[in-house]
Amino acid sequence: xxxxxxxxxxxxxxxxxxVLIVLYPFITGLVAxxxxxxxxxxxxxxxxxxxxxxLALLTALAFLIVxxxxxxxxxxxPERSFSMYLTPHTQSAMAMFGFVYLWYLTxxxxxxxxxxxxxxxxxxxxxxxxxxxxxxxxLALGVDNIDAASLxxxxxxxxxxxxxGIPSAFLLHGYVGFIFGSLKANPWWSTPLMPxxxxxxxxxxxxxxxxxxxxVLTWLRRHRIDMVCVDTIAQYLLYALIIDFSLEMLDLIHRxxxxxxxxxxxxxxxxxxxxxxxxxxxxxxxxxxxxxxLGLLQLGPLITSTGRSVLARAxxxxxxxxxxxxxxxxxxxxxxxxxxxxxxxxGGQLFSKSFLGYTVYKMQFATREGLLPAVVLMxxxxxxxxxxxxxxxxxDQEETEPATRxxxxx
Amino acid sequence: xxxxxxxxxxxxxxxxxxxxxxALAWExxxxxxxxxxxxxxxxxxxxxxxxxxxxxxxxxxxxxxxxDENDVPLEPFTFRTWVERYVIDPDDPDHPMVExxxxxxxxxxDIPSSxxxxxxxxxxxxxxxxxxxxxxxVCPVGATFDSPDGVVLVDKQRCLGCRYCVQACPYxxxxxxxxxxxxxxxxxxxxxxxxxxxxxxxxxxxxxxxxLGDLKNPNDxxxxxxxxxxxxxxxxxxxxxSKAYYAGLDGSVR
Numbered sequence: 032x033x034x035x036x037x038x039x040x041x042x043x044x045x046x047x048x049x050v051l052i053v054l055y056p057f058i059t060g061l062v063a064x065x066x067x068x069x070x071x072x073x074x075x076x077x078x079x080x081x082x083x084x085x086l087a088l089l090t091a092l093a094f095l096i097v098x099x100x101x102x103x104x105x106x107x108x109p110e111r112s113f114s115m116y117l118t119p120h121t122q123s124a125m126a127m128f129g130f131v132y133l134w135y136l137t138x139x140x141x142x143x144x145x146x147x148x149x150x151x152x153x154x155x156x157x158x159x160x161x162x163x164x165x166x167x168x169x170l171a172l173g174v175d176n177i178d179a180a181s182l183x184x185x186x187x188x189x190x191x192x193x194x195x196g197i198p199s200a201f202l203l204h205g206y207v208g209f210i211f212g213s214l215k216a217n218p219w220w221s222t223p224l225m226p227x228x229x230x231x232x233x234x235x236x237x238x239x240x241x242x243x244x245x246x247v248l249t250w251l252r253r254h255r256i257d258m259v260c261v262d263t264i265a266q267y268l269l270y271a272l273i274i275d276f277s278l279e280m281l282d283l284i285h286r287x288x289x290x291x292x293x294x295x296x297x298x299x300x301x302x303x304x305x306x307x308x309x310x311x312x313x314x315x316x317x318x319x320x321x322x323x324x325l326g327l328l329q330l331g332p333l334i335t336s337t338g339r340s341v342l343a344r345a346x347x348x349x350x351x352x353x354x355x356x357x358x359x360x361x362x363x364x365x366x367x368x369x370x371x372x373x374x375x376x377x378g379g380q381l382f383s384k385s386f387l388g389y390t391v392y393k394m395q396f397a398t399r400e401g402l403l404p405a406v407v408l409m410x411x412x413x414x415x416x417x418x419x420x421x422x423x424x425x426x427d428q429e430e431t432e433p434a435t436r437x438x439x440x441x
Numbered sequence: 442x443x444x445x446x447x448x449x450x451x452x453x454x455x456x457x458x459x460x461x462x463x464a465l466a467w468e469x470x471x472x473x474x475x476x477x478x479x480x481x482x483x484x485x486x487x488x489x490x491x492x493x494x495x496x497x498x499x500x501x502x503x504x505x506x507x508x509d510e511n512d513v514p515l516e517p518f519t520f521r522t523w524v525e526r527y528v529i530d531p532d533d534p535d536h537p538m539v540e541x542x543x544x545x546x547x548x549x550x551d552i553p554s555s556x557x558x559x560x561x562x563x564x565x566x567x568x569x570x571x572x573x574x575x576x577x578x579v580c581p582v583g584a585t586f587d588s589p590d591g592v593v594l595v596d597k598q599r600c601l602g603c604r605y606c607v608q609a610c611p612y613x614x615x616x617x618x619x620x621x622x623x624x625x626x627x628x629x630x631x632x633x634x635x636x637x638x639x640x641x642x643x644x645x646x647x648x649x650x651x652x653l654g655d656l657k658n659p660n661d662x663x664x665x666x667x668x669x670x671x672x673x674x675x676x677x678x679x680x681x682x683s684k685a686y687y688a689g690l691d692g693s694v695r
Contacts, residue, residue: 038525038538038539038540038541039613040523040541040566041519041523041541041543041544041613042518042519042520042614043613044517044518045616047607047617048604048608102603105603106601106602107600107601107602107621107622108600108622108623111582111599111600111601112601115581115582115601118582120581120582123579123582123583123605125603126581128581210605214575214579215575216575216608216609216611216679217608380608384612384695385613387537387539387695
C-alpha cells in the first residue's frame with residue numbers, strides 16, 4: 032500500500048474522484064465568472080468593459096459546452112447518464128446538475144448570445160454565399176427582420192435575459208459548491224461556506240480569463256489594447272479576489288478556532304501533502320501576490336507625476352508597466368483557482384474518514400481519467416472559442432479600429 | 442424395508458412441499474421483487490445487525506465467507522465486510538494503532554511483545570444499513586435505495602458509477618467493482634435472508650460475535666441483545682440512524 036500513512040479504511044485505497052472532477056468545478060466556474068463580467072456592462076452599465084462583453088459571452092458558451100464532458104468521461108456507465116433527466120432522484124443534489132446546466136445553456140447563454148448577435152447574423156446571412164449562407168440562415172432561425180423596432184425588442188429581451196442570467200450564474204456555480212459542501216461525511220468539504228467560496232472563486236477565475244483573452248486576442252489582432260477597459264476589469268478582479276480571499280480565510284480561521292475532531296488530520300494534510308498546492312500555489316502566489324500587485328496598481332492614478340518619494344516613483348514605474356503586470360496577476364490567479372479546485376477535490380480524498388491515516392493521488396497519463404484527457408479537455412474550450420469567434424466576431428465595428436481613447440491619466 | 446421406502450417417500454414429499462414456496466420465492470428474488478413472493482413479506486421484517494466486540498477473535502472467517510458468497514473481488518482491496526484491530530496504549534489513548542491487513546482476510550499477526558500493557562480488540566465493519574442513509578440521499582438516479590425491510594441495496598442495472606455515494610458514506614463501506622464499473626456494498630446477503638437464512642458472515646462466525654436481527658420480530662434474540670447490553674453505533678454524530686449495533690465498542694473506534 033504505497034503512499035498510505037497510518038490507517039485508512041480498506042475501501043479508501045482507491046481515490047474516487049480524479050483530475051477530471053477537478054476540471055468540472057474549474058470549467059463551470061469560468062462559465063459563471065465570464066458571464067458575470069459580461070453582465071457588468073449589460074445590467075450595471077459599466078461602459079468601460081464593453082469591448083469584452085461579447086467575448087465574455089462566447090467564452091462562457093465555449094466552456095459551458097465542455098463542462099459536462101469530464102463528468103461523462105468519469106462515469107462508470109456514461110450511457111446511463113440520460114436517466115438523470117428522465118428519472119432523477121429528487122433528494123439528490125447531483126441529480127439537479129442536468130437541469131441547472133440545461134437552464135443555463137438554453138435559457139440564459141444561447142438566448143442572450145442569439146439576441147445580441149441577431150442583427151449581425153442576418154447581415155452575414157444576406158452577404159454570404161454557399162454553405163456559409165445556409166449556416167447563418169440556420170443560426171438566424173430563418174428570421175431576417177432587423178428593423179429598428181424589432182432590434183429594440185431584442186435589446187429589451189436581452190437585458191431581461193441577462194437579469195435572469197445573473198442569479199442563474201450564481202445558481203450554476205453555487206450549486207456545484209453545494210455538491211461538495213453538503214456531504215457531511217467529509218469535513219474538508221462539509222461547510223455552508225462552500226457554495227459561496229465556489230461562487231466568488233468562480234467570479235475571480237472568469238474575470239481573469241476574459242481579461243487575459245482580451246489582452247492576448249487584441250495583441251494577436253494587432254489592435255491597440257483599450258487600457259481603460261483592462262484597468263476596469265483589473266479593478267473588478269481585485270474586488271472579487273479580496274472577497275474570495277476573505278471568505279477562504281474565514282473558513283480557515285473558523286476551522287482552526289473550532290478545532291473539531293477532524294482538525295488534526297486536516298492540519299497535518301495541509302502541512303504535508305497539500306503544502307505546495309494549497310499554501311504556496313493557491314494562497315500565496317494565486318491570491319496574495321495578485322492582490323498586492325493589483326492593489327498597488329490602484330494607487331497609480333493617485334500618484335502625481337511630481338511625487339519624488341521612492342514609493343511614488345516605484346508606483347509610477349509599476350503603472351507604466353501595468354499591462355504585463357495584469358497578465359502576470361491574471362495568470363497567477365488562474366493557476367491559483369485551479370489549485371483551489373484541486374485542493375478541494377483531491378485534498379478531500381487524501382485523508383481517511385477514520386481521521387487516522389492518509390493516502391496519495393497517483394495521476395495516470397494516457398488513461399480515461401489521466402492527465403492526457405484532462406489536457407485535451409482544457410484545450411477544447413479554446414478551440415470551440417476560436418470557432419465561435421470566427422463565426423460570430425465579438426469585436427464591434429468601432430472596436431476593430433485601433434483604439435484611440437487615451438489610457439487613464441497618471 | 443417396506444417402512445424404509447415409505448419413510449423415504451414421506452420425507453421426499455415433505456421436502457417437495459416445503460421447498461416449493463422457497464422455489465416460488467426464489468424467482469421473485471431473482472427478479473428483484475421479493476415482496477411479490479408469497480412467503481416473504483417485506484413489510485413483516487426490519488433488518489438490523491448486532492456485533493459483540495468482546496466475542497470477535499479476528500479470525501477473518503467472516504471476511505472470507507463474504508468474499509466467497511458475494512463474489513467480492515480479491516484484488517484490489519475491496520470489501521463488503523472487514524475486520525480492524527485496535528491497539529491502544531493507555532498512556533496515549535488519542536493515538537490508537539489500527540490495522541486491517543487485507544481487511545483481516547487472513548487473520549492477524551501476533552502483536553509484537555512489549556513491556557507495555559496495551560488494550561486490544563477487533564472491530565468487524567460492514568454497511569450499517571442506516572435508516573437515514575446519506576448514500577441513498579445523494580444517488581442521482583435512485584440506484585441506491587432502501588428496501589421496505591430496511592436493507593440498503595444497489596440496482597446495478599441503474600447505477601451510473603458516479604461514486605457520489607462512496608463519498609457520502611461516512612463508514613467507507615462502498616467500493617466500485619472493477620469488473621462492472623458500478624458501486625457494490627454489503628446487501629446483508631439479501632438473497633439468503635429473504636429465504637429464511639442468515640448472512641454468510643454470521644453463518645461462519647465461530648464465536649457468535651455477529652448476529653443478524655429482525656427488529657420487527659418480537660422473538661428475535663436481537664431484542665434481548667439490545668436490552669441487556671450497552672450498545673453503541675459508529676459515528677453517532679452523523680445521525681444516519683445506523684442499524685449496526687455494537688456491544689463493547691470503545692470510544693476510540695472510528
